[in-house]
Amino acid sequence: MLPMFSAYIDMIRIRFLMMLAYRVNYYSGIIIYAINIGAYYFLWKAIYGANETLGEFTVLQMTTYVAVSWMARAFYFNNLDREIANEIKDGSVAVQLTKPYPYLIFKMMQGLGEGLFRLLLFSVPGMVIVTLIFQIELPTQFDVWLIFMVMIFFSFLINSQINLLTGMFAFFVENNEGLMRFKRIAVDLFSGLIIPISFFPGWAKGVLEWLPFQAITYLPASVFTRRVVGDAIYNAFIVQVIWFLFLSIPIYVIWKMARRRLVVQGG
Amino acid sequence: MYYTSIFTDYFKTYLKTRMTYRADFLIEVVTDLLFQLTNLFFILVVFLHTNSLGGWSIYEMLFIYGYFMIPYGVFTCFLNLWSFNERYIVKGEMDRILTRPAHNLVQLVLENMDPASLFGSLTGFIIMGYAWFHLDVSFAWYDPFVLQLMVMGSVLIYGGVYILITSLSFFSDSPTGITPMIWNIQNYGRYPVDIYNKVIKFTLTWLLPFAFVGVYPASFFLDKDISQGFALLTPVVGIVFFSIGIIVWNIGVNRYKGAGS
Numbered sequence: 001m002l003p004m005f006s007a008y009i010d011m012i013r014i015r016f017l018m019m020l021a022y023r024v025n026y027y028s029g030i031i032i033y034a035i036n037i038g039a040y041y042f043l044w045k046a047i048y049g050a051n052e053t054l055g056e057f058t059v060l061q062m063t064t065y066v067a068v069s070w071m072a073r074a075f076y077f078n079n080l081d082r083e084i085a086n087e088i089k090d091g092s093v094a095v096q097l098t099k100p101y102p103y104l105i106f107k108m109m110q111g112l113g114e115g116l117f118r119l120l121l122f123s124v125p126g127m128v129i130v131t132l133i134f135q136i137e138l139p140t141q142f143d144v145w146l147i148f149m150v151m152i153f154f155s156f157l158i159n160s161q162i163n164l165l166t167g168m169f170a171f172f173v174e175n176n177e178g179l180m181r182f183k184r185i186a187v188d189l190f191s192g193l194i195i196p197i198s199f200f201p202g203w204a205k206g207v208l209e210w211l212p213f214q215a216i217t218y219l220p221a222s223v224f225t226r227r228v229v230g231d232a233i234y235n236a237f238i239v240q241v242i243w244f245l246f247l248s249i250p251i252y253v254i255w256k257m258a259r260r261r262l263v264v265q266g267g
Numbered sequence: 268m269y270y271t272s273i274f275t276d277y278f279k280t281y282l283k284t285r286m287t288y289r290a291d292f293l294i295e296v297v298t299d300l301l302f303q304l305t306n307l308f309f310i311l312v313v314f315l316h317t318n319s320l321g322g323w324s325i326y327e328m329l330f331i332y333g334y335f336m337i338p339y340g341v342f343t344c345f346l347n348l349w350s351f352n353e354r355y356i357v358k359g360e361m362d363r364i365l366t367r368p369a370h371n372l373v374q375l376v377l378e379n380m381d382p383a384s385l386f387g388s389l390t391g392f393i394i395m396g397y398a399w400f401h402l403d404v405s406f407a408w409y410d411p412f413v414l415q416l417m418v419m420g421s422v423l424i425y426g427g428v429y430i431l432i433t434s435l436s437f438f439s440d441s442p443t444g445i446t447p448m449i450w451n452i453q454n455y456g457r458y459p460v461d462i463y464n465k466v467i468k469f470t471l472t473w474l475l476p477f478a479f480v481g482v483y484p485a486s487f488f489l490d491k492d493i494s495q496g497f498a499l500l501t502p503v504v505g506i507v508f509f510s511i512g513i514i515v516w517n518i519g520v521n522r523y524k525g526a527g528s
Binding site for chain 2: 025027028029031032035036038039042043045046047048049051054055175177178181182185188189194195199200201
């Protein structure tokens with residue numbers, strides 16, 4: 001167990017260093033996120049106009065929500081689905097399967113290395129800058145920050161699990177490009193990144209409460225903006241844990257099935 | 268005449284390659300459209316809670332949104348040079364282009380053309396029509412012609428800005444990451460510029476004139492006096508930016524030395 005653990009740490013570290021090597025993407029990434037946060041900031045300001053609250057949000061909560069959702073996205077976002085699908089398509093997954101560690105956990109660790117890189121060098125300085133430029137309100141209690149950190153870690157886990165599932169689909173069809181694109185739209189739209197779920201019409205809210213996407217952005221950002229307080233915080237967290245455990249089941253089953261039917265073309 | 272026959276040949280090749288994988292083609296068209304429609308969704312949900320966005324009604328917003336999609340579709344059909352640096356500079360494909368008689372930019376446009384994105388323009392046109400139907404604005408006989416002129420101006424702005432950005436690849440060897448940045452900025456243009464602060468408004472009007480691919484030209488038809496004066500500038504700004512793009516491109520091509528492999 002222990003040597004395995006150090007191998008995982010190395011996987012995270014190597015991906016972290018790899019990200020450091022491609023710094024151009026890093027700089028342009030910061031600006032892109034700043035642009036997106038800025039655009040939605042002004043847009044929401046205009047939408048509120050003279051209104052004090054809309055969709056259960058105050059203006060201040062809304063602008064904070066926008067900032068923290070995009071910053072959290074920098075951490076949980078990864079392209080594991082595309083990486084896995086490409087490795088299946090070009091056959092290099094066969095080589096990966098001979099390695100003495102579980103392939104899917106290896107991929108998760110790479111994703112974590114990438115996420116940690118962006119969290120430390122991107123979200124943290126970004127949040128400082130955003131706080132200086134825009135009117136937002138950060139939580140003052142230490143325990144809120146703590147639970148938020150744990151929750152965005154689960155956002156990462158759940159988002160990566162969804163990516164693993166979408167990527168593994170390439171075992172069964174020759175081209176899963178369409179599915180990967182649909183997934184990306186679904187995550188941005190249904191996780192509450194673009195519009196908080198409380199703004200959706202009642203029927204849509206009912207449907208989204210039964211989908212895993214809200215656990216990625218809406219729940220942690222609601223805790224951060226203090227819309228969810230007290231015991232409700234733990235309920236939100238438990239929803240995330242349940243989705244994490246629940247999504248592990250299809251991943252395990254599909255992985256078992258996929259390994260049996262893997263055909264590498266050409267290799 | 269010469270270019271017409273080249274266009275026909277390229278178009279036939281395009282059809283043949285795309286029709287080999289029909290299902291993929293269909294999925295791509297549908298998902299591309301869905302990507303664009305997420306913003307429509309945003310507008311619709313937001314207007315469940317308010318009836319004015321900085322003084323603009325839902326149908327006015329939808330009208331701008333529909334207009335925005337028209338030049339965007341035309342632009343992605345003909346002038347999308349997204350992977351230029353990787354494909355033509357790094358892999359040295361530009362050498363092949365330059366040894367041929369047709370103008371290099373024309374070849375690039377034809378090689379990368381994607382008529383499927385015109386479905387986006389069509390969708391935009393339908394959305395615009397729907398919004399117009401619900402709006403109480405006057406209709407003049409010259410409106411259809413002005414629309415064509417505006418769309419042309421907007422396409423030229425896209426073309427000019429992206430040709431300019433793409434030609435930076437000739438001056439710098441490494442990818443600059445600037446294209447995705449600009450791509451994100453252009454989405455500002457589909458909302459009324461008055462909602463932004465002065466710096467952004469100035470940038471969107473004069474530096475990266477993406478207000479001219481959405482809100483300004485669209486407001487011409489909405490009889491909104493705040494930006495109507497700007498609306499008429501659309502073709503002018505288009506010609507100016509396109510010319511700058513072409514000039515810088517040609518300078519860049521002259522500097523091109525090949526990737527050396």
